[in-house]
Amino acid sequence: MEKIAKGAEIELQVDKLAFGGKALAKVDGFVVFLDRAIPGQTVKALITRKKRNYAEARVIETISQSPAYTPALCPHFGVCGGCFWQDIAYEEQLFWKKAHIIECIEHIAGAGQREVGPVIASPELFHYRNKMEFTFSNRRWLLTEELEREVDPQSLFGLGLHVRGLFDKVLNIDTCFLQSCDGSAILREVRKWALASALPAYSVRTHEGYWRFLVIREAKTTGQILLHLITSGTPAPNGGVELLARHLLSKFSRITTFIHSISDKSSQVAVGDSTRVVFGPGYIEEVLGELRFKISAHSFFQTNTRAALKLYETIARLADFDGSEKVWDLYCGTGSIGLYIASRVKSVIGIELIEEAVRDARQNCLINNIGNCTFFGGDLKDVIGKASQTGRPDVVIVDPPRAGMHPKVVKSLLETLPGRIIAVSCNPASLARDAALLLDAYDMGEVQPVDLFPHTPHLECVVRFDRKQISQ
Numbered sequence: 001m002e003k004i005a006k007g008a009e010i011e012l013q014v015d016k017l018a019f020g021g022k023a024l025a026k027v028d029g030f031v032v033f034l035d036r037a038i039p040g041q042t043v044k045a046l047i048t049r050k051k052r053n054y055a056e057a058r059v060i061e062t063i064s065q066s067p068a069y070t071p072a073l074c075p076h077f078g079v080c081g082g083c084f085w086q087d088i089a090y091e092e093q094l095f096w097k098k099a100h101i102i103e104c105i106e107h108i109a110g111a112g113q114r115e116v117g118p119v120i121a122s123p124e125l126f127h128y129r130n131k132m133e134f135t136f137s138n139r140r141w142l143l144t145e146e147l148e149r150e151v152d153p154q155s156l157f158g159l160g161l162h163v164r165g166l167f168d169k170v171l172n173i174d175t176c177f178l179q180s181c182d183g184s185a186i187l188r189e190v191r192k193w194a195l196a197s198a199l200p201a202y203s204v205r206t207h208e209g210y211w212r213f214l215v216i217r218e219a220k221t222t223g224q225i226l227l228h229l230i231t232s233g234t235p236a237p238n239g240g241v242e243l244l245a246r247h248l249l250s251k252f253s254r255i256t257t258f259i260h261s262i263s264d265k266s267s268q269v270a271v272g273d274s275t276r277v278v279f280g281p282g283y284i285e286e287v288l289g290e291l292r293f294k295i296s297a298h299s300f301f302q303t304n305t306r307a308a309l310k311l312y313e314t315i316a317r318l319a320d321f322d323g324s325e326k327v328w329d330l331y332c333g334t335g336s337i338g339l340y341i342a343s344r345v346k347s348v349i350g351i352e353l354i355e356e357a358v359r360d361a362r363q364n365c366l367i368n369n370i371g372n373c374t375f376f377g378g379d380l381k382d383v384i385g386k387a388s389q390t391g392r393p394d395v396v397i398v399d400p401p402r403a404g405m406h407p408k409v410v411k412s413l414l415e416t417l418p419g420r421i422i423a424v425s426c427n428p429a430s431l432a433r434d435a436a437l438l439l440d441a442y443d444m445g446e447v448q449p450v451d452l453f454p455h456t457p458h459l460e461c462v463v464r465f466d467r468k469q470i471s472q
Contacts, residue, residue, distance in 0.1 A: 004030060011063065011085050014041045017096040019103060019429070021084065021457035028118035032057050035164075036078065038088055039096075040066030047469040073126070074177050077139065079119055081164030085177060088152065094119040094451060097459045101428050101449050108432035119449040120314065122307040129178045130286070131303050133270045134187060136194065136201035136211035139172035155362055157201055159191040159214065162357040166207050167268070168204050176428050182225065186252055190214050190229075192393070200231055202459075204268060210234045213270040217284060217295065220305040224284035230272050233262045245278045256280050258367045259297040271298060272419035278446050283360070288312065291368050294318060299357040300333035304452040310461055311424070311450045312340045315397060318446055318464040319422050321345050325394040328387055328418070330380055330409065335361030335373065337397055337424075342370050349387050350375040377444030385417055393418045404430030410437045417441060421465040426458055 004010065005026060012025035014037045023037035025045075031054040037043055042064040045057035070088040072078075085093055098119050122128060140158025160173035172191070175184045183323045194201070194211050195269035202209035214230035227248065229241065245258040257280025261272020275297060283296045288309050295301045302308035315337060319325075321344040322398030329338035334357050342348050350373065352358050358377035365373050376383050387393075398405060403414075404427065413421065414437075421442060428469050435444060445464035452460050 005195040038066040086455040104432035109435040123173045136202040141169040141171045219286040221287040225415040228259045265388045307452040328396045329397040346372040402427040
């Protein structure tokens, strides 16, 4: 076996993409994980870490190229921590995404071999995201050519995306192929304005500074843009945010609302402790099918609008409604799933933690003249008891965050025992873990992946569970 030690350079044949996105090669059965490599490549790699059962390596030379390689469009590719599968042909991405779903279901859920449908592709491969979060930094990531010359400390001000694997390093982004061209232009303009303001960017080390986050939300069907600026509570010139808002509105006609939030929390989360509307109604509107949805600054909405429609169609198909069902929509966000299926069922009860999203969900009922949906606000593990008082649901749709369902939620479902559960997840591992907890009482049915995140290893998946018949 070729010697594998930290600092060694070895030649590797790349075999596959592992769950999480890294490539995998083997040397006499010993696993080596590679960052930014493609199955089918032969590479020279530098071992950066050696453990008992595996090693990690960085590609330093591509000896022979993979048939699955495609040139990346993004000028920031290779440094930015965003769409790091952009140099892999899309068909190859879908192949490995499906393989990861199968692997999680078989090995984590313990469900054995299952038929998994072909991944439903995203209608758009670029400019598909309707929400992007950018971070300000007082010590941005410097490119190689910048390190070779003296850097003005003023130029360390940054606004962009995190370098992959580094919480404290932000790369200045000029063009992002995940958002629209207008979104990239707005990003550049805000950076220019903020730098000229002489107010410092927030430091994750000292927890001092003013500028923290910029969130751009863009309704793909109506064209409306919401800007959400998050700063610290550090005193700033009166009217400074208003001046920025007016400046941006004069340059970008698609901006219809501007929100300013203040956050003095040390955690790097783009959520404000206090929020005010600087301009506009405080929300944008998006259209899915025949429905119109109101989306506020903190509301959850699927980030790929046109692929979300395919996701919701998949949910409705797997649920196989006949019109008589009472449905629970858990982790419902702005109510988009519940409202989408409302015309096909008897009633919907939605539960969501974020009160702003609950208000949007209720407004969305009024906007679309839907009268059979009710929404509760609060932590799902605490509020699910209120829903139980309305009687047992026929179908439960659950779309939790990446971490999956809280154990108390799973416990409540197993006590309530709805006839069908439609589980939706953007994390195959947590989906499989939750599935394992349901399999004593439920049979796993159809598994259908839907890609909402091209050029990343992330994937949405919809799974149907049917309550087992109790033998007499």
